Amino acid sequence: MVSEPKDEILLKVQAAQSLSSEDPEKAELFLRSALKDAEALGHSSPTLHLHLAELLYRLRRTRQALEEVIEVLELDPFNLVALKLHGVLGRRLR
Amino acid sequence: MLTGTKLEALLAKLRRALEERGDAEAAEKLFREVVAEAQRLGFASAYVHYVLAGALDRMGKLEMAFDELKKAMKADPLALPMRHSFEDVAARLRAALADPARAADDAAVPRLYALLVEAGEADLESHLVMVRFAVATAQLERARVLAEAVTTLFPAAREAWEALARVARAQGDVARATAAEAEVAVVGVQIPLFGVEGKAMA
DSSP: OOOOHHHHHHHHHHHHHHHTTTOHHHHHHHHHHHHHHHHHTTOOOHHHHHHHHHHHHHTTOHHHHHHHHHHHHHHOTTOHHHHHHHHHHHHHHO | OOOSHHHHHHHHHHHHHHHOOSOHHHHHHHHHHHHHHHHHTTOOOHHHHHHHHHHHHHTTOHHHHHHHHHHHHHHOTTOHHHHHHHHHHHHHHHHHHTOTTSOTTOTHHHHHHHHHHHTTOOOHHHHHHHHHHHHHTTOHHHHHHHHHHHHHHOTTOHHHHHHHHHHHHHHTOHHHHHHHHHHHHHHTSOOOGGGOOSOOOO
16 A cells, blocks of 8 residues: 655654654754755645754754744744744853 | 733633533623733733633534634644643544534535535545535536546545546436546555555465
8 A cells, every 4th residue: 555745744843753752863954854845745834843943942953943933933923832942042052 | 911890800701601510601792801901902812712712612503613722822832731622622623523413515615515624624535525515506517626636636645536526417418427436446556565465464
């Protein structure tokens, strides 16, 4: 059975979600791979960028997390979750 | 990144909509204003459609919630939380359509069915409800086309062939009804696992 590229991306996102607590580094790899695949398909997903931002925030990689949040807000400036995280990250960096 | 007073005003409106507790209709109006303004600014916000869908669902406006979730998923097709909500609402719409308490000729049937079909979320039972509706409202030709299509989509489903047999008989097409009934008999036969008859022994 041949799976759709979108299904494969969603599987990577699911894998990242289930790994995010016990192995966040591996979860990051899955998310980055999903984002790369999505980009190749011409999809830009604010939610995927937000997942990655939240993960990086928990890993205390603040600057990288902020880059991802900015990406979310470029795509969807009305995302209040991203806006809140943007504020938190900004305060952490000051 | 979009900034400015226009955006700030819309975000304030969005926050008011989310914080509105007493007047759900007022919240819905605010959400819809944000959606419209965002579109004027060139944004289809998956987030706003998603939170509006949640508000509509809590208000019992399931069909509208489904519509907003479709828009959210169009804006962000890779968002798992939106996908899960979409699947949940689709399942509840299917259950509502197939509710045994619903009369066969209920006027809501074609509307609910169309919503599910357009979203690619209609299952066997949904199609059969629509066949029953077409029969109950004397649209036998429509019922026949649908029933034939359902047997193509679900050739192993006994209920699909039974529905086709009923419709064909109602149309006076005895030959097709008999052929469909023969399929019912075949579908009803359990093929032994791996073609092996008898009981497994340790």
